[in-house]
Amino acid sequence: MNRDLLMQLDGYxxxxxxxxxxxxxxxxxxxxxxxxxxxxxxxxxxLHGFLDHWRREIEAALHSVSVAHQHLIGPTEWRAVDGVISLH
Structure with a gap:
């Protein structure tokens, strides 16, 4: 399975x-x-791991960080479907 999909199903x-x-x-x-x-x-x-790496390894001072977060898939959005869909 796709790594990104598995992460989203785990709550990421x-x-x-x-x-x-x-x-x-x-x-x-x-x-x-x-x-x-x-x-x-x-x-x-x-994100905290990346910012820690930034502080240690990059010669630039942080001024500010703005964060946006969106759950793309949640466990409640998945449901079992019975049946066959035929495409022509």
């Missing part, structure tokens, strides 16, 4: 984060990075 939802940052050599220029992955709300472990 699509998370998008707008990360505003500035490079240390250009502190007056605010830049934007958009990060997107499947994550668990409200704790967002994948």
């Amino acid at each position: 939802g699509l998370t998008t984060a707008e990360i505003h940052y500035y490079r240390l050599d250009y502190p007056t220029v605010l830049q934007l990075y958009v990060w997107q992955d499947y994550d668990l709300a409200p704790r967002f472990p994948a």
Whole structure:
């Protein structure tokens, strides 16, 4: 099965984060990075892992982070269907 579908069935939802940052050599220029992955709300472990990596490895200071999260599939949306559909 598709990894993304399995994650959604386990409760993951699509998370998008707008990360505003500035490079240390250009502190007056605010830049934007958009990060997107499947994550668990409200704790967002994948996002926190990415931000920890950012702080350790990237020479840019974080200014702000905005997060949007949407569950695309929930367990209640799946139901068993009996029958055959014929396509011509």
